[in-house]
Amino acid sequence: MTIDHIDLARIDLNLLVALDALLSERSVTRAAARTGVGQSAMSSSLARLRALFGDELLTRAPEGMRPTPRALALAEPVRSMLRQVQFLVRRDEAFDPRIVERTFTISLPDSTEVLLGPTLLAYLRAEAPGISLLLRTIDRAHILQEIDADRVDLAIDLSFRGQLHHKQSLLYRDSxxxxxxxxxxxxxxxxxxxxxxxxxxxxxxxxxxxxxxxxxxxxxxxxxxxxxxxxxxxxxxxxxxxxxxxxxxxxxxxxxxxxxxxxxxxxxxxxxxxDVAMSMLWHASYDDDPAHRWLRTLLRRLASDPASGRAGD
Missing domain, CATH: 3.40.190.10 (Periplasmic binding protein-like II)
Incomplete structure (x- = not known):
């Protein structure tokens, strides 16, 4: 489809950043904090989003704010688009694990944490001290939603039934x-x-x-x-x-x-x-993210040979 630049220029694309935060947090206050704006500014963005899409998007409910069906349909395309934009503006930046600062949230079973965690941590402290880990027990019932909501960067488990926007890769096999x-x-x-x-x-x-x-x-x-x-x-x-x-x-x-x-x-x-196969799962929009790709490569190498900690693309 041909892009209508005049029509698109009338839209404040920053509203999509607000929409992503609102759908992730389901709270105006938390979405405002997440994007670094005031609560009133986020409330104004929500009002403009409702006008733009002709839908309430978020309605009040006992548990907080509940997304409408229209909002749920928008969530994945908007998040994927924002990740691609972020990747485009950062893709020329050289990735150097020795100086980058980033936190990765990984969901995994405690057994895998015991096997890979010590070696992974030792390698990071020696070769990538700016990279930290937030390790969480995997919630099999909700892991796909957590990946989609950007609450988890990488999941490790026996098997996944992902969708087209989820990527999987074998980590190791075991008997x-x-x-x-x-x-x-x-x-x-x-x-x-x-x-x-x-x-x-x-x-x-x-x-x-x-x-x-x-x-x-x-x-x-x-x-x-x-x-x-x-x-x-x-x-x-x-x-x-x-x-x-x-x-x-x-x-x-x-x-x-x-x-x-x-x-x-x-x-x-x-x-x-x-035999069992342990696999990694991540959102497709992180497929070409240099830091994410580096982490996946490192995990594969540590899983195949714990004594080897040399990571690369």
Whole structure:
């Protein structure tokens, strides 16, 4: 479509910055603070936006301000456009991780934070001291909305069902192994299926249900196991295993980490289990952002070889 420059020149494009802030914060006061203007100025911008789009955009509700269907339809195109504008005006700036100052918000499971966090932090402090991290527990039910609202820069998890404006990339693959305290269960690896089923198990379930991939695999061969504890916290499980005659099945990288740290024993799982893939998810508008691309590259390198911390494009 041909751009009508005369018609477009009549529109104050700064109103779209205000609209993005209003839809993100759903509060005139917070949107004003986010954009560095006064509350009255933001209220005036909202009034002008309503006139421009012929819609209320935000209406009062008990929980604050609620976007109209029209506003929800505008949110993603407006945010994507603003990110592209920001990228265009910054693209010629050379990115140097040694001097840049930026905070990245990353949502991830605690298990991945344990595996990658220490090495990542050590690298940043040595090579990119101006870059800081805000790490958050991933909220699987709302992560796509958080990515779209620019509250999360990057998400790491087992799988995502994103949309066209979401980008994904494999971070690493992992397998399943068993973890136990050999002194308490009297087993040595590799353990048999009968030994595996003879002892009760500890299950990690983020859905807080007493059923996991192991139970599905056992059901296929007509077997089942006894669960002693179901916990939503990956990091608690090795400490439970350390003190009781139980077994757990977890991702191999994490299991080996805790085996070394707590004196536990690792054995191959005696039941067929598919490998898992940990992936990164981000908004497509950050695809060519130099700092964001640098961070993704660094994470891939650290995940493939924790001893290597050299990042690049």
């Amino acid at each position: 399943y192994v068993c973890l136990f305290n050999a002194a308490l269960v009297g087993l040595t690896p590799p353990i048999s299926l009968e030994d595996y089923l003879r002892f009760p198990h500890v299950l990690t379930s983020l859905r807080e249900t007493a059923h996991g991939v192991v139970d599905d695999a056992l059901a296929k061969i007509g077997r089942s196991r006894t669960l002693a504890v179901t916990s939503p916290r990956f990091l608690a499980v090795p400490f439970l295993v350390r003190k009781a005659p139980v077994l757990t099945t977890m991702h191999a990288r994490l299991a080996h980490f805790f085996a070394d740290a707590l004196g536990l024993t690792v054995s191959p799982a005696p039941v067929p289990l598919e």
